[in-house]
Amino acid sequence: MAAWELLKDQNFRLDGRKPTELRRIETRLGVFPNADGSAYLEQGNTKVLATVYGPHEVKGGRGRSNPDKAVINCQFSKSAFSSSERKTHMKFGRNSSETNQHLVQALNAAVMSHLYARCQIDVYVEIVQSDGSDFCACLNASTLALIDAGIALKDIVTCCSATIVDEKSVVDVNYVEESSGSAVLIVGLLPKDEQIAYMQMKGRLHADHLEKLLDCAVEGCRNINNILKERIGEHLKTHSSHFTLTRPATPGRAERSRPAIA
Amino acid sequence: MKETPLSNCERNFILKAIENKERLDGRQSYDYRRIKLEFGIDRGCCTVELGETIVMAKVSCEVGQPKQTRPTEGFLYINVEFSPMAEAHFEPGKQTEQANEMARVLERCLRDSRAVDLESLCIMAGAKVWKLRVDIKILNYDGNTIDASALCSIAALSHFRRPDITVSGEEVTIHSVDEKDPIPLSIHHLPLCVTIAFFHQGTYCLTDPISREEKVMDGKMIIGMNKHREICTLQMTGNMLLNKEQVLRCTNIATVKIVELNDVLQNALSADEEARSSGKPYGTYVADFRKVTVKAAESPTHSMSEIEEEARSMQLDSDRMEESEEEVVENVVKNSWLLRIKESKANEAQKVKDTICSEIDEFLTTQREMSDLQQQSIVNNSSKNNGAKGQDQDAKTDTKRKRNQNRPKKKPDTQSTAKGESLDSATSQTKKSKGKRKGK
Amino acid sequence: MDKDSIFIPGDIICPADNNYISGNGTVTRKNTIYASIAGKCNFQKIEDGKTVVEIRLKNSHNQNIVPTIDCLVAARITNVNPRFCKCAIISVDDVLLPESFRGLIRKEDARATEKDKVELYKSFRPGDIILARVLSLGDAQAYLLTTAENELGVVSATSESGETMIPISWCEMQCPKTLAKENRKVARVHKDYIINSLVTEAE
Structure with a gap:
């Protein structure tokens, strides 16, 4: 589809959004009772499920265990019915293993893995419906699932995509905009310190436009961060009746002094 | 075999050196190692040596059916193999994460940025298209395989010629190389990759990390760009956090390095074309083979003098860059220029060394012929005499053979003093240049 | 706030x-x-x-706790070997773990005194619940535990007849039914934590 169609006059995109407008985000935490943490996220028509198991003992070989920090294991899967044409995606193909690696990289930046030394945290992500910005939705859903599991995080990781259409940067690309062939930049951000944990660009973009595109993506991440914080707060408030105080408070592990051996 | 991990003292040493803006091989922060690009006899075969990292790429093509969703587009497959030749801990056949990552980066750089025109690979829409396959093999691993592979694969694709075809109605005839000249691929632009490694939580960054630096780094940023300053791919890997300014600084560094890498590529391509069209010997393997039997030392497939001129013109161009980046850029260019001067000196020494080697080979062959003749005469003598005496004779021939082998080493000194002097000085020169290269 | x-x-x-x-x-x-x-x-x-x-x-039971060095753990013995015994860590401090971790007690770490004369079969048996302390993160296989303290060791064990045994001394436990004595490395649990009803029943 030609680029000029994507941004009509009066600056509206094909789905009626303004260039800096995000799609509607719906979230639900604690979707699966079996998992330690789970989340469901909708970004427009892209629907993603994420579950977290852990921290538990490292499985699958002695080589994987790390005595300094936790090993995060991600498994990304795209359902065959997720795109408009039914297509089985290879779970262990090149694209999936690349996405797995990138998810691990982005989550490693957020998880305080030194607290879970010698353990493994599993994150399973499934794309139920795909309509562009799949990776962004996956990363956002994984963060929510980790929060639901109660795993200590430095900061939540939010991810947003952006592209340039008609010299204007456009945030949160959908499938049509993605497949038009323009350059798409995906940024995973830790919003508090505005540090980029993950970045990837596909397509061709002139170096002069990079700053503009980066700013747009970072702004999108910030907005997603605000939305997610709201949703997490709402979820916790509705479930706050379960807060129990059975244990007396103890100072944190770092502050605890070594007990004398009898 | 398992990889031996880097010891803590090595790690601390490398990190401390980087803090003092020093690298293990004496390079500056943004310097590349010596790059050598060579093509093979076959079209589409290329070898790149980036310091100690050696990467080989080969392009091949076959006819196949297109995708149903894209009936007029051909295919470009990229396959990366880390051979156990490169390093003992690479397992044969296993598709590691590293190889996967590299293949995906190259796919994005070459295919998704539309460097190769896939529509031109169409033979018959919906029925037959060309399937291009780039097979990259890492022959020796010393870090920064992505840059080397990107250079190698785009060079191989530019070098490659696909068979010519004629379509008559429903029939397609693929002409062999003898019938019709093969035609080059339609390449829109030449994307190259630059890897920038980060240390000390993103405070320091270096280009072209060697494998030891890679083991110590926090993470790296891979930028694929062409000489028109269009970014073809951008990827951050590793556990590090960057801010916007660092990202933009990386793209500026990449812009400068891409121009240099592009020069190397263009020179190599033009030198190879020249060699092929003028009937001179071309291809690395042919040149090496001929060195032993033919006396004349072959000139390398790309000349260094042109690069010096280009570096000078590039330095003039770089003055036009932004003021904030001027300082950085100037240093970078100066250092690379100095490196090229060093390289040209080393090459001259190499040439002289080659001539010495070929002369030594000649002497050895002549000596061997002489000793063979001597042996034959001795054998004839011994056949006349007793068997017991023959044993002594054999011992004598052994000592004679040993003496003969020692002789060619002495001969060049005695033959002509002038030559001997030049050879001695040349050997001492090569030793010095070798010392410089392998210096601390 | x-x-x-x-x-x-x-x-x-x-x-x-x-x-x-x-x-x-x-x-x-x-x-x-x-x-x-x-x-x-x-x-x-x-x-x-x-x-x-x-x-x-x-939910308090969802707390993600992981064995760390010097923390008190409760484990169930799974294997006993002349050199070491393997166990499954079921709780850390007083938080029950959803999934057990593997632990290992070496022969020399079973007791504080007379370490070389220890016979592990006389200290632990498979199925015993022990209190131990984490010595180190160990290797990829198991955490390294120790019971070399008076307060650490077997807390609860079943006899060969199937009854929960009562501790007699630091090295013996007695079955209330058959009155047979068995060797264990018993933990000196503070008397406030012992359920007195069990003791009176046996008497």
Whole structure:
């Protein structure tokens, strides 16, 4: 589809959004009772499920265990019915293993893995419906699932995509905009310190436009961060009746002094 | 075999050196190692040596059916193999994460940025298209395989010629190389990759990390760009956090390095074309083979003098860059220029060394012929005499053979003093240049 | 700082001066206490007059705890070997783990005295519940545990006849039914924690 169609006059995109407008985000935490943490996220028509198991003992070989920090294991899967044409995606193909690696990289930046030394945290992500910005939705859903599991995080990781259409940067690309062939930049951000944990660009973009595109993506991440914080707060408030105080408070592990051996 | 991990003292040493803006091989922060690009006899075969990292790429093509969703587009497959030749801990056949990552980066750089025109690979829409396959093999691993592979694969694709075809109605005839000249691929632009490694939580960054630096780094940023300053791919890997300014600084560094890498590529391509069209010997393997039997030392497939001129013109161009980046850029260019001067000196020494080697080979062959003749005469003598005496004779021939082998080493000194002097000085020169290269 | 306010990872709770110590679910960075998990904040005063700041998850049993060095664990013996015995760690401090971790007790770590004359078969049997302390993270296979303290060792064991045994001394336990004595490395549990009803029944 030609680029000029994507941004009509009066600056509206094909789905009626303004260039800096995000799609509607719906979230639900604690979707699966079996998992330690789970989340469901909708970004427009892209629907993603994420579950977290852990921290538990490292499985699958002695080589994987790390005595300094936790090993995060991600498994990304795209359902065959997720795109408009039914297509089985290879779970262990090149694209999936690349996405797995990138998810691990982005989550490693957020998880305080030194607290879970010698353990493994599993994150399973499934794309139920795909309509562009799949990776962004996956990363956002994984963060929510980790929060639901109660795993200590430095900061939540939010991810947003952006592209340039008609010299204007456009945030949160959908499938049509993605497949038009323009350059798409995906940024995973830790919003508090505005540090980029993950970045990837596909397509061709002139170096002069990079700053503009980066700013747009970072702004999108910030907005997603605000939305997610709201949703997490709402979820916790509705479930706050379960807060129990059975244990007396103890100072944190770092502050605890070594007990004398009898 | 398992990889031996880097010891803590090595790690601390490398990190401390980087803090003092020093690298293990004496390079500056943004310097590349010596790059050598060579093509093979076959079209589409290329070898790149980036310091100690050696990467080989080969392009091949076959006819196949297109995708149903894209009936007029051909295919470009990229396959990366880390051979156990490169390093003992690479397992044969296993598709590691590293190889996967590299293949995906190259796919994005070459295919998704539309460097190769896939529509031109169409033979018959919906029925037959060309399937291009780039097979990259890492022959020796010393870090920064992505840059080397990107250079190698785009060079191989530019070098490659696909068979010519004629379509008559429903029939397609693929002409062999003898019938019709093969035609080059339609390449829109030449994307190259630059890897920038980060240390000390993103405070320091270096280009072209060697494998030891890679083991110590926090993470790296891979930028694929062409000489028109269009970014073809951008990827951050590793556990590090960057801010916007660092990202933009990386793209500026990449812009400068891409121009240099592009020069190397263009020179190599033009030198190879020249060699092929003028009937001179071309291809690395042919040149090496001929060195032993033919006396004349072959000139390398790309000349260094042109690069010096280009570096000078590039330095003039770089003055036009932004003021904030001027300082950085100037240093970078100066250092690379100095490196090229060093390289040209080393090459001259190499040439002289080659001539010495070929002369030594000649002497050895002549000596061997002489000793063979001597042996034959001795054998004839011994056949006349007793068997017991023959044993002594054999011992004598052994000592004679040993003496003969020692002789060619002495001969060049005695033959002509002038030559001997030049050879001695040349050997001492090569030793010095070798010392410089392998210096601390 | 309101007690009812919800915190999300990365949120600032309060400055880390002398009065506030970071507890569970919080982390101190640059003189400020940040939240590292999502939940309600809880301020609790301890003996020195200081306040411990911690964040509680919605369900207390969901707390992600992992064995760390020097923490007290309860484990169930699975294998006994002349050199070492393997066990499954079921709880850390007093939090029950959803999934057990593997632990290992070496022969020399079973007792504090006469380490070379230890016979592991006389100290532990498969199925015993023990209290141990984590010595080190061990290797990829198992955590390294020790029971070389008076307070550590077998807490609960069943005899060959199937009855829960009563501890007699630091090295013997007796079955209440058959009155047979069995060798175990018994933990000296504080008397407040012993369920007296069990003892009186046996008598």
